[in-house]
Amino acid sequence: MSDESSSTSSSQLVEDFEGELDEEVDSDGGKNQTGRSGPTQPSSFASLRAVIRIKQKYQAMKLRRQEMAHSLVAAAAAGGLAGAPGRTSPKIFTFDGLNPATFPAFPSVPQRKKRRRKRRVLFPNDGPCKTVPKQQERSRATYCLYLLIAIVFVQVYNAIENLDDHVLRYDLEGLEKTLRREVFGQQGAVEGLVYHLKDYLSTYVHNKPLVVSIHGPSGVGKSHLGRLLAGHFRSVVGDALVLQYYVLHHCPQEAEAVQCARNLSSLISEMVERAEEEEKIPLFIFDEAEHMQVEILDVLLQLVASKKSNEYLNAIYLFLSNLGHAHITKHMLQNSSSISMAMTASGRHRNLVKELTPVLRNTLEKHHRLWAEADLLPLGLLEKSHVMECFLEEITREGFYPDHSNIERLAGEIQYYPVVAGREYSQSGCKQVVAKVNLL
Structure with a gap:
């Protein structure tokens, strides 16, 4: 139908x-x-x-x-x-009335995975670049950059070499060996002093001079340390650039303190100007600084704190005094029991500097403002073993036979503090060693 x-x-x-x-x-x-009734036309x-x-x-x-x-x-x-269409005229095709069972089953075909195409780099239409630059092409600026890096590297290398040459000129390694061999019982202080010298001498430009103040009781090696430093720097920079100033010798009268201050100021100015011409750093050592008059300390403060010219900044000032020795002695006697026997000399000295620096600075600034500009370096008491080393060195220097029993006898004649934690500290250090050896 x-x-x-x-x-x-x-x-x-x-x-x-x-x-x-x-x-x-x-x-x-x-x-x-x-x-047609009208006129015939071909169209x-x-x-x-x-x-x-x-x-x-x-x-x-x-x-x-x-x-x-x-x-x-x-x-x-x-x-x-079977299943042939009975319609002969065209009709709009729809899925209404279709039965899926009338269509033959087709085998399922596995779908191929679509490959992801890499997105091309697109440039704006109004931009000058329409093509991707080749990787092999390099800009000429790259070679200029390589050349600049090489030049900077050479300059830095030359600067480092020049600094090493500047430090080697002063032979600080030889100075350290000499101080370790000649100064007994102060290995930590020697390391601290050499550290300050290396840190200062490793550069040309300075914003202030190096000022180091060494303090300690009598006989611990302050003057001996100053003599060793003066002898070493004389051999390096010459006698004209090293000054050893003893207040009791150069200015014994207090009435002449003003004139002594003027003479000292002019002498230091001449030395720093000459050192600037020779491109060297002078050394000024002031021994027995506890006896220096106020006028001299004021002049030194002006020279140390002055920033008027570069030559005054390139200088080393070393002050040797027994100011604050009571604090050092008291601290070592009271805290010797808390110091471990296995601790090295440098470790004991670091603890000494850490604990004594605030007390010493407070005491020294009350004495004069000059010590506010200085780095403090305390020297500790010498033990009996250190005194025996001093006797051995002096006996050998005088040409005597170094008999150990004789050295012990001489060391026993010196006065000591009461034994604290197995340590026996000398009251006078090595100050009496030379006198006792001369009596042999």
């Missing part, structure tokens, strides 16, 4: 279309016939021929479609084709 209804509807549509086309052809023919004959040809083609197509429709209807009635 569905096939018959579809065939009748398709034939009805064909007949309607034919009737409309016949009417259009008749109307065109009537117009042409009416137009009217051409349009008439075109209409006739269209009608002939349409009639031929009509016959073919009728034959196809009759054949399909007959085949459907006979059941010759």
Whole structure:
């Protein structure tokens, strides 16, 4: 029934279309016939021929479609084709009324994985660069950068070499060996002093002179340390750039303190100017600084704190005094039991500096403001073993046979503090050693 209804509807549509086309052809023919009464024109004959040809083609197509429709209807009635469509006219295709079972099952085809294409680098349309630059091409500025890096490296290397040459000129390694060998019981202080010298002499430009103040009780090696430093620097920079100033010798009268201060100021100015010309650093050693008058201390404070010219900044000032010796003695006697026997000399000295520096600075600043500009370096008490080393050195220097029993006898004649934590500290250090050896 569905096939018959579809065939009748398709034939009805064909007949309607034919009737409309016949009417259009008749109307065109009537117009042409009416137009024939007038003057004949070649365009009217051409349009008439075109209409006739269209009608002939349409009639031929009509016959073919009728034959196809009759054949399909007959085949459907006979059941010759299963599932063949009974419609002969075009119709809008929809999925309504379709049964999935009528379609043959197709084997599932595995889908290929789509490869991700790399996104191309896109440049703006209005930009000057429309193509990707090649990796092999390098800018000429790269070579200039390499050249600049090489030049900077050479300059830094030369500067480091020049600084090393400047430090080697003063032979600080030889100075350290000499101080370790000649100064007994003060290995930590020697390390601290050499550290200050290396840190100061390793550069050319300074914002202040190096000022070191060494303090300690009598006989611990302050003056001996100053003599060793003066002898070493004389061999390096010359006698003209080293000054050893003994207040009791150069200015014994207090009434002459003002004139002594002027003479000292002019002498230091001449030395620093000469050192600047020779590109060297002078050394000024002031022994027995506890006896220096206020006028001399004021002049030294002006020279140390002055920043008027570069030559006054390139100088080393060393002050030797027993100021604050009572604090050092009291601290070592009271804290010897808390100091470990296994601690090294440098470790004991670091503890001594850490604990005594605030007390010493407070005491010294009350004495004069000059010590506010100085780095403090305390020297500790000498033990009995250190005194025996002093006797051995002096006996050997004088040419006597170094008898150990004789050295012990001489060391026992010196006065000591009460034994604290197994340590026996000398009250006078090595000050009496030379006198006792001269009596042999």
